Amino acid sequence: MSKGAVVLLDCWANPFCLRAKIALAEKGVEYEARAENLFGGKSDLLLKSNPINKKVPTWPSPPLLPSRAYGTAKTRFWADFIDKKVFDAVCNIRKSKGEVPETAKNEFIEILKQLEGALGEKDFFGGDSFGFVHVIAIPLTCWFYAVEKFGGVKVENECPKFSAWMNKCMQRDTVARILPDPEKVYEFVIMLRNMFGIE
């Protein structure tokens, strides 16, 4: 599988495959359609990627959401928690006028500790692979350096397991090449604070 390409396991005349290909083309998504021999013997990739019904069209890329309803529900719960809690806690600190109140710092740490509890002894939220919760959470972490500078909160000291998880995610190519440098984000926060007259 070529790196960075959407692969579609395909049959040329199958209307369901044709639908997928037209929709991808309408959205401007490039893809590689790989012909399956549906009568002569399906590929190992198809059998592995779609073990239940073994049908095309199938995308062999790993799913971001778990396949079971309970796993999906937990994922959505934590994604919602991160959306509502972490984002607001970061904003409260970076927008503070004067010294950052202790309540704002404590709330930020408390929220990360709750996430640490959800992580438990695992490497990743909800199991052993990078998924939806990570896509939601990791972009907020490049703002944590600014939180440290303004609020004096060092995530590494307060929440070492959460910090280890951040470092593990940063080893992932899609994260490492997309997340901006936290120092650049810190400078951006200074610019924002100046722009909005926050001393």
Added chain:
Amino acid sequence: MSKGAVVLLDCWANPFCLRAKIALAEKGVEYEARAENLFGGKSDLLLKSNPINKKVPTWPSPPLLPSRAYGTAKTRFWADFIDKKVFDAVCNIRKSKGEVPETAKNEFIEILKQLEGALGEKDFFGGDSFGFVHVIAIPLTCWFYAVEKFGGVKVENECPKFSAWMNKCMQRDTVARILPDPEKVYEFVIMLRNMFGIE
């Protein structure tokens, strides 16, 4: 906008944009991130593509589903109708043993006439642009030549408006380059019938 590229209107430090970019990268979708100046003046493309909240991330590509709930509900109704009715009607004809029964032919025509009624005097289902119903319906039409050959049903004569809609869709680049030649599909149907011992 370069042809065939996913464009994302972006701000480099915005966590919501970062989420979108990590998810696209995880799925292997190539994209072009275009920087918006959120303080100096948003682009016309952003204002046109996301006129309600004017926020990034925004995809400027036209949506396949209508923006209003009523339009979406109608779209889903017709997509479901096509899924359940047209596909089965085509299968009934192409799998018929011996002469195709009149009931199977009449049912096929009746279903297309119902779609003609939904199309009305418009060029496209539900309005004046290519959308979700078209993505669902148009892949089935390359099987109609086989239906004609086996069932003696000429869609052009029976349902001229539906036929004109098919021709209009075929002028669309994403459809024209993806749909296979109906004669090739007809040969494929002959092969399938031989394989399954249908005379």
